[in-house]
Amino acid sequence: MKILLIEDDAVIGDAIKSSLEKADYLVEWAKNGLEGEIALTDSQFEAVILDLGLPKKHGLDILKNLRSKKNQFPVLIISANENIDNKILGLDLGADDYLAKPFELQELHARLRAVIRRTNQSADNVIQFGPLSFNIKDRKFLAQNKELSLSKRELNLLELFMLKNNRSISKENLLEKLYSWDEDVSENAIEVYIHRVRAKLKPFGVEIINRRGLGYSLGLQTP
Known part of the structure; x- marks a missing residue:
């Protein structure tokens, strides 16, 4: 899951980024308001953690501009101003x-999970797809009650499919959501991870389908 952190305080930003990465989130850190706005234009995120008192552009101006463009992903404000x-x-x-x-x-982690859960209309911390379940809080996948062994990138890939509620995701969107803007990657990298995850899902009757012209989505194997 790709998170945008917009925070100018180096100590706070580093602490948040490190803790989220330990929880297997992919974090892009913008250190002022202008960087944050550029990141929102260039990349796609599952959620934004937004400070308000930012240099170069105030957090409320970023939020106002974001919502005016009908972007609906969750925004969690963090601010020292308790007014x-x-x-x-x-x-x-x-x-x-x-x-x-x-x-x-x-x-912070709990509130982030909560806003993501509400956005994805999940009543609890668990999203289900056939025999596959994903616990948002623990960030673990179970298939037929057995935990799947996934690398960080594999987990983030499968998480995207679960959160999209079986809607197709283009290869371009997968690249944007799985990698930071400064990482030099090719579309073949996505193919590699899709192949690996497919192999791990196959024994449980779940597959990743390539819908021509639309992208990839989860599906269930027919008997």
Whole structure:
């Protein structure tokens, strides 16, 4: 799962990025408002963690511009400004949650999971597809009650398919969501990971289907 962190404080940003990466998130870190806006234009994310008091462009301006373009992915505001008017304005502009600094990283993780869960209309932490289940909180896949052994990139790939609720994802979108903007990768890299994940899903009757002209999605093998 690819997360955009827009935070100018080096200490806070590094702590958030490191903790999320340990939880197997792919994190792109923009260190000012302008970098954040460029990243939102160039890449696709499952969620955004947004500071407000940013240099070069204020976080509320980024949020307002984002929602004006009908981008609906979840936004979690983090800010040292606990003024109630700021909180109300941020939520009214389209933020999904507001977390005041300082905070515990465990709470940040929990709130991030919650806004992602709400966006994907999952009533609990588990998403199901046939014999395959994904626990958003633990970030683990089970197939017929057996945990799948997946590399970080394989986990992120399969997670994308589960969160898309069986909608097709183009190869270009997969590249954007699985890699940072500064990583030099080819479309063949996606093929390699799709092949590996296919092999791990096959014994459980789940497959990755290539829908010509549309992209890839999960499917169930017919008997």
